[in-house]
Amino acid sequence: MRGRFTPFVVGVGLLGLALLNLVFALYALLIGDPTLGFVWTVAFALLVGAPLTVIGRQDARPARREALIGVSLLWLSLTFVGAVPYVVNGGMGWIDAFFESSSGFTATGATALNVFEGFAPSMFMYRAVSQWLGGVGIILLFIAVLPQLAIAGRQLFFAELPGPTEEKLTPRLSQTASAVLFIYLSLTLLCTLAYRGAGMGWFDALAHTFTTVSAAGFSPYANSFEGFDAPVEWVAIVFMFFAGISFALYQRLLQGRTWFFWHDVELRAYVAIIAAVSALVTLGLLELYEPLEAVRYATFQVLSILTTTGYASADFAAWPERTQALLVMLMFVGGSAGSAAGGVKIVRWLMVGQSTVREIRRTLHPRVVMPIYLGRVTIPEEVMRAVSAFVALFFGTVGFSTLVLAWLGADLVTAFTASVACLGNVGPGLAGVGPMSDFSHLHPVSRVLLSLMMIAGRLELLTMLVIFDRRFWILPRRRPRGRATHSW
Amino acid sequence: MRGRFTPFVVGVGLLGLALLNLVFALYALLIGDPTLGFVWTVAFALLVGAPLTVIGRQDARPARREALIGVSLLWLSLTFVGAVPYVVNGGMGWIDAFFESSSGFTATGATALNVFEGFAPSMFMYRAVSQWLGGVGIILLFIAVLPQLAIAGRQLFFAELPGPTEEKLTPRLSQTASAVLFIYLSLTLLCTLAYRGAGMGWFDALAHTFTTVSAAGFSPYANSFEGFDAPVEWVAIVFMFFAGISFALYQRLLQGRTWFFWHDVELRAYVAIIAAVSALVTLGLLELYEPLEAVRYATFQVLSILTTTGYASADFAAWPERTQALLVMLMFVGGSAGSAAGGVKIVRWLMVGQSTVREIRRTLHPRVVMPIYLGRVTIPEEVMRAVSAFVALFFGTVGFSTLVLAWLGADLVTAFTASVACLGNVGPGLAGVGPMSDFSHLHPVSRVLLSLMMIAGRLELLTMLVIFDRRFWILPRRRPRGRATHSW
Numbered sequence: 023m024r025g026r027f028t029p030f031v032v033g034v035g036l037l038g039l040a041l042l043n044l045v046f047a048l049y050a051l052l053i054g055d056p057t058l059g060f061v062w063t064v065a066f067a068l069l070v071g072a073p074l075t076v077i078g079r080q081d082a083r084p085a086r087r088e089a090l091i092g093v094s095l096l097w098l099s100l101t102f103v104g105a106v107p108y109v110v111n112g113g114m115g116w117i118d119a120f121f122e123s124s125s126g127f128t129a130t131g132a133t134a135l136n137v138f139e140g141f142a143p144s145m146f147m148y149r150a151v152s153q154w155l156g157g158v159g160i161i162l163l164f165i166a167v168l169p170q171l172a173i174a175g176r177q178l179f180f181a182e183l184p185g186p187t188e189e190k191l192t193p194r195l196s197q198t199a200s201a202v203l204f205i206y207l208s209l210t211l212l213c214t215l216a217y218r219g220a221g222m223g224w225f226d227a228l229a230h231t232f233t234t235v236s237a238a239g240f241s242p243y244a245n246s247f248e249g250f251d252a253p254v255e256w257v258a259i260v261f262m263f264f265a266g267i268s269f270a271l272y273q274r275l276l277q278g279r280t281w282f283f284w285h286d287v288e289l290r291a292y293v294a295i296i297a298a299v300s301a302l303v304t305l306g307l308l309e310l311y312e313p314l315e316a317v318r319y320a321t322f323q324v325l326s327i328l329t330t331t332g333y334a335s336a337d338f339a340a341w342p343e344r345t346q347a348l349l350v351m352l353m354f355v356g357g358s359a360g361s362a363a364g365g366v367k368i369v370r371w372l373m374v375g376q377s378t379v380r381e382i383r384r385t386l387h388p389r390v391v392m393p394i395y396l397g398r399v400t401i402p403e404e405v406m407r408a409v410s411a412f413v414a415l416f417f418g419t420v421g422f423s424t425l426v427l428a429w430l431g432a433d434l435v436t437a438f439t440a441s442v443a444c445l446g447n448v449g450p451g452l453a454g455v456g457p458m459s460d461f462s463h464l465h466p467v468s469r470v471l472l473s474l475m476m477i478a479g480r481l482e483l484l485t486m487l488v489i490f491d492r493r494f495w496i497l498p499r500r501r502p503r504g505r506a507t508h509s510w
Numbered sequence: 511m512r513g514r515f516t517p518f519v520v521g522v523g524l525l526g527l528a529l530l531n532l533v534f535a536l537y538a539l540l541i542g543d544p545t546l547g548f549v550w551t552v553a554f555a556l557l558v559g560a561p562l563t564v565i566g567r568q569d570a571r572p573a574r575r576e577a578l579i580g581v582s583l584l585w586l587s588l589t590f591v592g593a594v595p596y597v598v599n600g601g602m603g604w605i606d607a608f609f610e611s612s613s614g615f616t617a618t619g620a621t622a623l624n625v626f627e628g629f630a631p632s633m634f635m636y637r638a639v640s641q642w643l644g645g646v647g648i649i650l651l652f653i654a655v656l657p658q659l660a661i662a663g664r665q666l667f668f669a670e671l672p673g674p675t676e677e678k679l680t681p682r683l684s685q686t687a688s689a690v691l692f693i694y695l696s697l698t699l700l701c702t703l704a705y706r707g708a709g710m711g712w713f714d715a716l717a718h719t720f721t722t723v724s725a726a727g728f729s730p731y732a733n734s735f736e737g738f739d740a741p742v743e744w745v746a747i748v749f750m751f752f753a754g755i756s757f758a759l760y761q762r763l764l765q766g767r768t769w770f771f772w773h774d775v776e777l778r779a780y781v782a783i784i785a786a787v788s789a790l791v792t793l794g795l796l797e798l799y800e801p802l803e804a805v806r807y808a809t810f811q812v813l814s815i816l817t818t819t820g821y822a823s824a825d826f827a828a829w830p831e832r833t834q835a836l837l838v839m840l841m842f843v844g845g846s847a848g849s850a851a852g853g854v855k856i857v858r859w860l861m862v863g864q865s866t867v868r869e870i871r872r873t874l875h876p877r878v879v880m881p882i883y884l885g886r887v888t889i890p891e892e893v894m895r896a897v898s899a900f901v902a903l904f905f906g907t908v909g910f911s912t913l914v915l916a917w918l919g920a921d922l923v924t925a926f927t928a929s930v931a932c933l934g935n936v937g938p939g940l941a942g943v944g945p946m947s948d949f950s951h952l953h954p955v956s957r958v959l960l961s962l963m964m965i966a967g968r969l970e971l972l973t974m975l976v977i978f979d980r981r982f983w984i985l986p987r988r989r990p991r992g993r994a995t996h997s998w
């Protein structure tokens with residue numbers, strides 16, 4: 023069955039995109055918005071997707087490499103074909119459309135949209151729904167699908183899940199996947215009602231719910247949450263908090279295993295970080311706002327950045343530098359593994375921290391034996407190595423991208439924060455790409471690079487693993503006969 | 511003999527400082543400069559140093575922990591007592607004096623000196639000599655002394671040296687130490703003559719030689735090398751290049767083992783980085799300078815930052831952002847291990863790079879066995895772990911310091927680059943701490959933090975290891991009897 027997985031997932035993904043655009047074509051027709059872009063996308067996605075599903079096999083059991091290629095190509099093709107409405111209906115250039123579409127399906131929330139006036143409501147909703155789908159897609163991928171492949175130790179972040187029994191992937195909507203969908207839909211429903219109850223209209227409530235529960239951050243308004251009142255902001259705060267928690271933990275809650283929920287080390291660190299940094303940012307904002315206002319603005323922005331949602335209830339790029347420095351640090355932290363949040367993820371920092379402390383001890387007491395724990399789970403050394411490599415690759419990519427963006431004309435803060443914000447799927451950065459600005463003024467090459475980085479970051483750099491692998495560039499047919507075929 | 515090592519090294523260090531200040535008192539007397547500060551320092555250093563040498567024992571054989579404490583306290587006490595002349599002769603405040611003295615003995619080159627006019631020539635020379643001594647001190651420490659303790663794998667960077675045979679340190683001026691001194695003095699002589707030949711006066715030639723061969727960067731001029739002609743700049747380029755090479759490699763050259771010199775992986779990477787980044791910076795400067803000028807300015811600044819010397823032949827903080835981004839990256843790279851250069855060091859990046867590539871391979875092919883090589887030497891896994899921890903600690907410290915500096919009023923670029931520039935012993939950063947600015951305008955707490963970071967960075971964070979160790983805070987006497995004493 024080798025080689026049949028990639029066409030299958032890409033094909034099914036495109037058929038799903040066709041269906042989505044069909045719904046949006048009808049919706050646009052109903053409210054008198056432009057429909058042509060959605061129609062074109064239906065046609066194109068069908069034309070490419072249908073043959074692929076025929077070639078592919080649902081029961082293909084891909085090995086790691088093919089699974090990674092399949093998933094990477096799925097996100098790339100959704101992004102690419104899904105960009106058509108932005109061009110046809112939205113009047114955007116192809117590069118901006120690709121950027122916006124990447125930002126959608128990766129739930130990043132960085133925008134290349136310069137003028138919000140005249141952009142059709144159906145397009146704003148399309149943008150929001152693409153994030154909602156991208157968000158749940160990534161949760162399913164990392165909680166239900168990839169752990170079966172035990173890639174770079176990611177199975178360990180969800181210690182309760184069954185370990186990898188074999189190296190082949192059986193794609194199926196497992197019990198875990200059903201639980202994830204149930205929780206996601208419940209959060210969506212609750213969030214919509216809460217936004218509505220707090221004073222939003224139905225359109226706004228829905229458009230923001232789609233991008234809140236997915237920690238994604240698109241808003242139909244150029245100034246994001248700045249125009250909304252305090253109750254709406256508090257609803258966003260609460261649901262951003264929920265969106266940043268691992269869905270594997272929610273599953274335990276559903277199973278009635280509340281002890282595991284409340285004693286999860288990542289959840290505790292998540293709460294501690296929010297409390298500590300919000301307090302500091304509040305202090306830093308007392309020169310600008312009344313105390314209670316400062317608490318609200320601080321908590322909103324801290325949650326928005328930590329969960330990598332990317333909303334803004336104030337132009338934090340114009341805040342005191344001390345608070346900006348804290349927010350930039352948070353961009354590197356990221357939310358919980360197993361949520362829709364991006365970034366390095368808290369659990370990895372816990373592991374890096376523990377391993378660093380251990381090496382310090384070992385320097386002075388070389389015979390010290392100190393296994394690394396995550397709650398009650400011992401982390402094997404090979405997982406620790408994979409985490410170190412991930413962090414190195416994350417920082418290396420940010421460094422490389424900063425150099426490229428600066429070379430192409432961005433100032434240092436813009437280049438650096440745009441890189442972190444896109445690779446970490448945060449959305450807005452500081453300076454030229456602050457929450458009240460957009461990415462359209464960056465060099466075209468920069469925008470393409472950042473789009474690819476959103477996808478790479480969303481798939482936790484697994485896309486890059488494939489590209490860096492020598493054999494990725496060798497056609498399977500070319501392998502000389504007689505060489506042992508082993509499963510990779 | 512336990513407990514006798516620290517007083518011995520600190521005592522001897524202070525006696526050396528007394529001798530140095532005696533020489534400077536006479537020199538100042540001769541040229542009519544203020545002498546009081548030097549005299550006070552002689553008195554104070556003698557008063558504290560002499561009793562300590564009596565308490566200490568030359569033949570003390572310290573274990574790792576005591577060796578690290580001794581070395582850390584040596585640098586701290588030299589810095590502290592050596593700050594007196596800056597206060598008394600230079601009219602600086604205590605915090606600025608401590609900053610300047612740290613920057614001296616750690617060969618960092620960041621300055622808190624705001625007004626260069628009126629600062630006595632003898633003080634400029636004192637500042638330069640403190641860097642010259644600090645530079646050779648660090649080379650001796652890392653090449654001749656610490657490898658015997660095998661701390662955090664640092665012995666491996668000098669694979670030709672004898673490995674640790676036992677865990678105790680025998681402080682002696684070994685063959686290696688003599689070779690280092692011979693090379694250092696030769697470079698000093700050659701550099702002085704070259705500067706003089708290129709047109710500098712004897713005072714300038716000497717003052718700059720002391721801070722060139724030590725990759726240190728103090729200059730008696732507020733605008734560093736900006737006022738000198740092209741030949742002088744080329745001399746600096748050549749000798750900064752020499753200063754950034756490992757002295758263990760020079761030793762091989764002296765031993766006639768030229769093959770090892772030319773095939774050293776770190777040296778090759780060093781040359782490659784200089785060539786590549788200088789070419790890019792040259793390109794980025796073509797809008798400002800004539801092509802040949804651009805090459806000179808680019809090469810000068812690239813070498814100055816990569817070797818962490820910190821001279822400036824132009825105000826690179828006012829250069830195009832694309833070149834600034836490249837220079838900031840270089841601050842993180844650093845020079846070769848076993849030279850007076852600071853930063854993370856090239857050899858560590860080579861190891862991190864290799865280990866990251868290996869983990870990428872392993873993700874797809876879990877059964878791949880790939881030892882990490884450095885030239886012909888295989889790097890053991892525990893050394894790789896220590897290197898990862900070092901890099902994590904380095905970045906963590908930069909992050910923490912950036913937050914503190916920004917909190918205390920610095921803008922983002924100033925806070926970030928000041929932190930890297932001090933921890934990496936580079937000297938100047940960008941924006942508020944650019945090469946034509948100084949650090950005196952930073953918050954007092956920031957200046958103290960940066961001073962301590964210079965010392966921590968100079969000792970490759972080993973100081974921090976000691977502080978982080980729980981037992982550092984427990985007095986030896988308090989240890990309950992009957993507990994087994996083991997050597998740590």
Ligand SMILES: [K+]
Pocket residue numbers: 129130131237238239330331332447448449
């Ligand atoms: K986001």
Ligand SMILES: [K+]
Pocket residue numbers: 617618619725726727818819820935936937
């Ligand atoms: K320096």
